[in-house]
Amino acid sequence: MTPVCQQTKVVQVTPHKEGSVRQEPAPEAELADRELADRELAEFALEHVTVHFGGLTALSDASLSVAPRSVHGVIGPNGAGKTTLFNVACGFVRPDEGRVVLRGRHLPQLRPHHLPRLGIARTLQGLGLFEGVSVLDNVMLGADHHARSGFAAALFRLPGSRRAEHDLRTRAMEALDSLGMAHLAAAYPGGLPYPLRKRVALARALVCEPSLLLLDEPASGLGADEIEELGLLVRSLGERMSVLLVEHHMDLVMEVCDEITVLDFGRVIAHGSPAQVREDPQVLDAYLGDASLAEEGTA
């Protein structure tokens, strides 16, 4: 498996037909160029990210890039650095070294509240729903600041606000409908079973119409049938937007991802298609004896 962050350009000098010399990229340089091009075309990238917590290095020189309209999974044994990577992508954790790049633009000051206006949405393990308002209002509250200000203005009956509120309500209903939840718009989240509450949280993320969706362990707490439905859903989302999926559930990751990055002890140890990653000896070594594998394989 080749490292994802190789940047050095190596050239081979070969004789040219007319006797002059022509520089041709060496095979490894071609690979590096391709990786560089992939990153330039990427919707989102983490480049050489290192995060220290005191004396502990949670991420070390970790890079990945998420292609437009694709699902990119991040897996690794317990403590590998997955949550830390997700938190860097969300702006919760600022890397000590390395860069967060969105559509070619470096985001040195990324903070979670910047995400909606950057076209990024996320779901977290803690769902963070408001129990005292309806499902529909929860979803509307997921919209970005501009759209939400229409909602707030409508609450206070400010002039010109009705149209904005109507548009936002329509988008929120569409998000619920796309997840088969439209009939629950008036329900309160507290009365719903956990899998449906998770869907409300996802609808709230989708109402921003993001171009990048960050999913943190969406399968946790779900049964086998719900995970299968989630798989179909994530696949369909990957046709509309880029998805970064941090997930323990190995079967789900292998099924829905176009590409997978594998972390171990904070380092990227493998990257590739599900088939490549599944066969990678370093991945097998990393998981060997890891208690989470049995859990992941059978969950």
Ligand SMILES: Nc1ncnc2c1ncn2[C@@H]1O[C@H](COP(=O)(O)OP(=O)(O)OP(=O)(O)O)[C@@H](O)[C@H]1O
């Ligand atoms: N805020 C923190 N302070 C100190 N150490 C931390 C902090 N967050 C994470 N770590 C440590 O960093 C390492 C990576 O943790 P992280 O939670 O990112 O891994 P993970 O792959 O998500 O693990 P798991 O699968 O068990 O959730 C671990 O050793 C963890 O103990």
